[in-house]
Amino acid sequence: FxxxxxxxxxxxxxxxxxxxxxxxxxxxxxxxxxxxxxxxxxxxxxxxxxxxPMEAGKVKWENKVISLDLVDAMVKAADKNCSDEEVDAVERSACPTCGxxxxxxxxxxxxxxxxxxxxxxxxxxxxxxxxxxxxxxxxxxxxxxxxxxxxxxxxxxxxxxxxxxxxxxxxxxxxxxxxxxxxxxxx
Known part of the structure; x- marks a missing residue:
C-alpha cells in the first residue's frame, strides 16, 4: 500500500x-x-x-573490532547476557553516518x-x-x-x-x- x-x-x-x-x-x-x-x-x-548507503558500524566487542548494523543491535538488546553498557555501545555504533x-x-x-x-x-x-x-x-x-x-x-x-x-x-x-x-x- x-x-x-x-x-x-x-x-x-x-x-x-x-x-x-x-x-x-x-x-x-x-x-x-x-x-x-x-x-x-x-x-x-x-x-x-x-x-x-551509510558506512558500516564498528564496535569493540570482547577485545575485537566487529562490523555491525541495526540487526546486530537488536540481537544484542535481546541477549540477556549482554549488559546495558554493551547494548548501548552497539546501538551508538550501528549507524555511524548518514545514508x-x-x-x-x-x-x-x-x-x-x-x-x-x-x-x-x-x-x-x-x-x-x-x-x-x-x-x-x-x-x-x-x-x-x-x-x-x-x-x-x-x-x-x-x-x-x-x-x-x-x-x-x-x-x-x-x-x-x-x-x-x-x-x-x-x-
Whole structure:
C-alpha cells in the first residue's frame, strides 16, 4: 500500500507542475519502488539517484573490532547476557553516518536494481553516502536529466522514456542481479 501511495504522490506533483522530466532522489525501502512506479506511469524522462548507503558500524566487542548494523543491535538488546553498557555501545555504533542502512536490505537492493533497469548511473547503489563521488553522481544525474530531455523533446527520441527502458530484458537483468548479489527478498 505505501508504495502505491508514494507513486500517487509523485505522479500528482509531476502532473500538477507539468514536469518535463523527473530526478528521483530516493533512499529508503519503499521510496525507490514507489518512484519507479510513478516514473512508469508518467512516462517522462527520468533519472534516479540515491542518497547512498551509510558506512558500516564498528564496535569493540570482547577485545575485537566487529562490523555491525541495526540487526546486530537488536540481537544484542535481546541477549540477556549482554549488559546495558554493551547494548548501548552497539546501538551508538550501528549507524555511524548518514545514508540508507548498511546492509543489502531493500533500499540498497532497489538502488542497485535501478542501475540494472537502466534508470540510474553506475555507482548509484554502491557508492557510500559519505564518499566524495556521491556529490559527483548527483551532478552527473542532473546533467543526464537535461540530456534525456533534449533527446526526447528536441530529437523525438522515445527510447529514453521509462516504458521503453523497462523492457522484459531489463527486468530479467535486474532479477539476475538481485539473485547474484543476494538482494532483499522484498525487492
Amino acid at each position: 505505501s508504495r502505491d501511495l508514494i507513486a500517487d504522490s509523485v505522479e500528482y506533483m509531476c502532473n500538477a507542475h507539468t514536469a518535463d522530466a523527473l530526478v528521483c532522489i530516493s533512499n529508503c525501502d519503499k521510496i525507490t519502488p514507489g518512484m519507479l512506479m510513478a516514473a512508469l506511469r508518467l512516462n517522462i524522462p527520468v533519472i534516479f539517484v540515491s542518497g547512498g 540508507s542502512c548498511s546492509g543489502m536490505f531493500t533500499a540498497n537492493s532497489m538502488n542497485c536494481l535501478t542501475e540494472a533497469l537502466g534508470f540510474s548511473l553506475p555507482g548509484n547503489g554502491s557508492t557510500l553516502a559519505t564518499h566524495a563521488y556521491r556529490k559527483e553522481l548527483f551532478l552527473k544525474a542532473g546533467r543526464r536529466a537535461v540530456d534525456l530531455c533534449k533527446r526526447y523533446y528536441e530529437q523525438d527520441d522515445t527510447s529514453v522514456l521509462p516504458r521503453n527502458i523497462a523492457t522484459k530484458q531489463a527486468f530479467e537483468n535486474a532479477i539476475a542481479l538481485d539473485i547474484a548479489m543476494g538482494g532483499s527478498t522484498n525487492t
